[in-house]
Amino acid sequence: MAVSTTTAPGDQLHGNNGNHVMGVVSNNKISQNSYPSGGGSRNFVLRRRSLEISAAVFLGIAVCCLVLYRSLYSSAGGLLFPGYLFSISRGSSSLQAAANRPEITSPVPESSDPELMRVLKNATRTTGGPMSSLPSRTVILTTLNSAWAEPGSILDLFLESFRAGNGTHDLVDNLVIISLDQKAHQRCQAIHPHCYALTTPGVNFTGEAYFMTSEYLLMMWRRIDFLASILRLGYDFVFTDADIMWFRNPFPHFHKDADFQIACDQYTGHRGGGSSTDRRNRPNGGFTFVRSNVRTLQFYRFWYHARHSFPGMHDQDVLNKIKFDPFLDAIGLKVRFLDTAYFGGFCEPARNLNWACTMHANCCVGLGHKIHDLNVVLGDWKHYMSLPADSRGSASLTWRAPQRCRYVSGVDFRSCSEFCLFF
Numbered sequence: 001m002a003v004s005t006t007t008a009p010g011d012q013l014h015g016n017n018g019n020h021v022m023g024v025v026s027n028n029k030i031s032q033n034s035y036p037s038g039g040g041s042r043n044f045v046l047r048r049r050s051l052e053i054s055a056a057v058f059l060g061i062a063v064c065c066l067v068l069y070r071s072l073y074s075s076a077g078g079l080l081f082p083g084y085l086f087s088i089s090r091g092s093s094s095l096q097a098a099a100n101r102p103e104i105t106s107p108v109p110e111s112s113d114p115e116l117m118r119v120l121k122n123a124t125r126t127t128g129g130p131m132s133s134l135p136s137r138t139v140i141l142t143t144l145n146s147a148w149a150e151p152g153s154i155l156d157l158f159l160e161s162f163r164a165g166n167g168t169h170d171l172v173d174n175l176v177i178i179s180l181d182q183k184a185h186q187r188c189q190a191i192h193p194h195c196y197a198l199t200t201p202g203v204n205f206t207g208e209a210y211f212m213t214s215e216y217l218l219m220m221w222r223r224i225d226f227l228a229s230i231l232r233l234g235y236d237f238v239f240t241d242a243d244i245m246w247f248r249n250p251f252p253h254f255h256k257d258a259d260f261q262i263a264c265d266q267y268t269g270h271r272g273g274g275s276s277t278d279r280r281n282r283p284n285g286g287f288t289f290v291r292s293n294v295r296t297l298q299f300y301r302f303w304y305h306a307r308h309s310f311p312g313m314h315d316q317d318v319l320n321k322i323k324f325d326p327f328l329d330a331i332g333l334k335v336r337f338l339d340t341a342y343f344g345g346f347c348e349p350a351r352n353l354n355w356a357c358t359m360h361a362n363c364c365v366g367l368g369h370k371i372h373d374l375n376v377v378l379g380d381w382k383h384y385m386s387l388p389a390d391s392r393g394s395a396s397l398t399w400r401a402p403q404r405c406r407y408v409s410g411v412d413f414r415s416c417s418e419f420c421l422f423f
């Protein structure tokens with residue numbers, strides 16, 4: 001991770017999945033926040049509320065303090081669990097450990113797991129039909145850990161957004177929740193018809209030890225491997241982090257001709273020059289629509305194997321590396337980046353509620369902050385829906401969030417490692 005104060009305006013810093021230990025600068029005070037924040041918002045960007053130089057200095061110190069947490073950061077890549085706070089003291093050299101770890105190999109490939117096939121079949125039995133908003137063999141997938149599954153936590157907000165949204169109510173029938181631990185699976189089964197428990201070899205699925213280990217990176221990549229198996233089974237999927245509120249059906253806004261479409265933290269189209277095909281877009285792996293075909297199968301295999309070339313990195317960081325790779329063009333993969341005007345988040349909020357399809361609590365550090373601000377977003381949406389049609393059209397209708405979710409521009413936590421080690 002390196003402190004970079006020369007970052008271009010708007011090129012804010014993110015970490016992946018918001019699942020890392022971060023220093024947060026607020027009003028020139030540095031606090032170390034280390035909240036679990038689930039398998040979701042891949043990025044956080046700290047907002048620099050004031051651009052004073054002193055803030056930058058404090059920030060530099062804060063960033064460098066993070067070195068202490070570096071190994072945790074590296075291994076916690078995507079999934080934050082409550083117990084990971086306690087793993088700080090034990091997490092030393094997890095980067096090394098991750099590099100030395102054996103391959104992830106499922107004892108039984110998911111694509112031949114009858115339970116998965118049953119769940120997918122049931123969750124898609126209406127798709128493509130006259131009553132469904134989804135094309136046939138299309139499934140919505142999200143992953144869940146126990147912190148996010150708690151009552152009043154992210155899962156409840158996620159499901160509530162489908163109920164509050166316009167035309168999203170029925171989409172939960174096509175939603176499969178992939179639980180990453182036993183507690184999450186139990187909660188899913190209590191409130192949702194389509195649940196699947198994803199186990200990871202080498203990670204104790206049941207025990208507390210699960211949270212105490214530094215296996216998070218393994219889990220991140222496990223998810224990519226799992227999504228590849230969904231493609232192999234011939235299903236198209238929308239993968240959504242659970243900290244994304246669904247307010248409108250996204251399908252009318254997807255590109256018709258794309259193989260792989262992905263949401264962005266920042267969309268270059270809003271800074272001039274960019275477009276949905278511009279690879280300089282900053283993708284956020286928390287929301288993707290992927291069609292199952294020979295190109296996407298090759299691409300997921302390529303992505304999954306690319307982790308060897310970038311040890312210690314999680315899937316989104318590696319995606320940012322490989323998105324320019326000529327291999328993508330060689331296989332003819334059609335990649336599209338989704339406009340934040342429709343698929344926004346706290347990194348770059350969609351300013352007009354008339355357009356918003358989804359709202360992601362990305363660029364957010366801390367589960368408590370995330371829950372708070374998502375409640376604000378849900379409140380804004382419900383207020384919007386209650387307005388008469390003629391006042392809904394007003395362009396002044398915007399979100400009151402982020403409030404507690406924050407980011408600071410100018411510091412790249414992901415490239416901090418070298419610099420900070422020697423600061």
Ligand SMILES: *[C@@H]1O[C@H](CO)[C@@H](O)[C@H](O)[C@H]1NC(C)=O
Nearest residue numbers: 118119122123173174193194
């Ligand atoms: C199939 O899904 C429906 C809800 O869509 C649920 O009520 C039912 O229990 C599911 N059946 C099986 C066998 O999972």
Ligand SMILES: *[C@@H]1O[C@H](CO)[C@@H](O)[C@H](O)[C@H]1NC(C)=O
Nearest residue numbers: 203204205206207208209210
């Ligand atoms: C997983 O953890 C639980 C509780 O800590 C323990 O009882 C169980 O034996 C462990 N399973 C394996 C396979 O290590």
Ligand SMILES: *[C@@H]1O[C@H](CO)[C@@H](O)[C@H](O)[C@H]1NC(C)=O
Nearest residue numbers: 166167354384385386389392
């Ligand atoms: C909900 O969607 C319908 C159909 O697209 C539209 O007519 C209606 O105005 C929408 N309501 C709101 C609150 O956006």
